[in-house]
Amino acid sequence: MINIGIAGIGFLGMIHYLACQRLNRVRVRAICEQDPVRLSGDWRSIRGSFGPQGRMMDLAGVSRYARLEEMLRDPRLDVIDICLPPAAHAEAAVAALRAGKHVFCEKPIALQPADAERALAAARRAGRLLLIGHVLPFFPEYRYVYHAVATGKYGRLLGASFKRLMAEPHWVPDFFDPRSTGGPMIDLNIHDAHFVRLLCGRPRAVQTVGRLRGTVPEWFQTQFFFDDPDLAVTLTGGVIRQQGRPFTHGYEVHLERATIVFDFATWGKQPVVATPVTVLTDNGRVLRPKLTGSDPVEAFVAELNEMVRSVRSQEPSKALDPELARDALLMCQRQAQSLARRRAVRL
Structure with a gap:
């Protein structure tokens, strides 16, 4: 026990x-x-x-x-x-x-x-x-794409774009306090920083554009730079000020022999899977793998x-590795610095 x-x-x-x-x-x-x-x-x-x-x-x-x-x-x-x-x-x-x-x-x-x-x-x-x-690798949609990359099922990873945004959580009064919660970069998009680190390795630099609320990123887009100059990985994240779309996340992952796509949002109180995990193969097929675990608590x-x-x-x-978690935090810090300085920042 x-x-x-x-x-x-x-x-x-x-x-x-x-x-x-x-x-x-x-x-x-x-x-x-x-x-x-x-x-x-x-x-x-x-x-x-x-x-x-x-x-x-x-x-x-x-x-x-x-x-x-x-x-x-x-x-x-x-x-x-x-x-x-x-x-x-x-x-x-x-x-x-x-x-x-x-x-x-x-x-x-x-x-x-x-x-x-x-x-x-x-x-x-x-x-x-x-x-x-870091729970994201345990959600079935992200577990699937991680396994596809880790096993080389569709060849080498060429690049990826990720997104994760939420409506401003008014029930968290100190959400944008850098000394308490850290804003969406730390509270929300560290999920994606960790997943990028797990999937792609440690980037050597980041460049982020967007807007700040005080000194804290509110909405942003990031380009991650790796030792492999052809590995193109981006992230869109942060919060919006309207409550009509409480949450959205998704990805498009490019591999040598396939592209894997996923897109989800909550509109009002209605969850909508705009694109379930979909594999576009190099022979023109459109595959929809069957995933288990639709209850979000199951990921936890x-x-x-x-x-x-x-x-x-x-x-x-590996998934709960504290050194990967430290790297994800560092990636978020460097993104915030890049946004504030309006230039690329090395890790």
């Missing part, structure tokens, strides 16, 4: 709690939350841009702590699952590692690369696993299952 303590009961803390209920030989033994209402099990105030909304939860048998240091002293806990605001991630991870716990931390690993390095160093000193929850179940596998085997996870 893997015993988990969840630190932070916001939207993702709730999603992780629900996902853990679907795993074998895994139990949430404790939660930590400063809000006494949520600590009591009343999660009705929780909302997010997808998936279930908050409800009353039966927390019978779950220990409840108002302070993280109290939960870290619980000897039953094997893993601390950090779902706190991004500004608290690195500090909480270091504290949990020093307490002898394995750490599974929601993205981003930190708000600053120096703090990410501090968490990595703490994991090495403690001899414990630090795993970072798969992600947490990978975390459990890593903890049980004491082996690292």
Whole structure:
């Protein structure tokens, strides 16, 4: 049995709690939350841009702590699952590692690369696993294209374009605070930075154009530059100010013998798959592979299952690798610098 303590009961803390209920030989033994209402099990105030909304939860048998240091002293806990605001991630991870716990931390690993390095160093000193929850590779649409590239099924990767945008989340009052949440570059589009890093390797430079809100990117387009000058990869991301399209994401990935396309958006409250994962082959065929896992919570179940596998085997996870998470954070920081300076920036 893997015993988990969840630190932070916001939207993702709730999603992780629900996902853990679907795993074998895994139990949430404790939660930590400063809000006494949520600590009591009343999660009705929780909302997010997808998936279930908050409800009353039966927390019978779950220990409840108002302070993280109290939960870290619980000897039953094997893993601390950090779902706190991004500004608290690195500090909480270091504290949990020093307490002898394995750490599974929601993205981003930190708000600053120096703090990410501090968490990595703490994991090495403690001899414990630090795993970072970048969930995108576990969504079936992204799992499919990653597998196609990794196996060389359709030949060499030639390039790709990614997009991920959301309506401004007014329910997160500090969303554009660079010291707290970091805005859409860190909170949203780090998903794509991580996926680009996983799929294409580490870029040598970025060039970003767009608009800022204060010092924080609001909407942007990025060109990633790699050692291979022919590898062309772009990203469009950020927020729009109107609420009619709460979320959209997708990609077009070019391979030697195929192009793979996916496009999804929520219009009002209606989710619309404009283009399900579609493979355009070099002999003119249009293929629609059958994918499983339409429930978005299932991606988090798969992600947490990978975390459990890593903890049980004491082996690292490629998808949850903290060094890749650090690189994704650095890629976001360099994109923000490029946008502000209006020129390309090296990593």
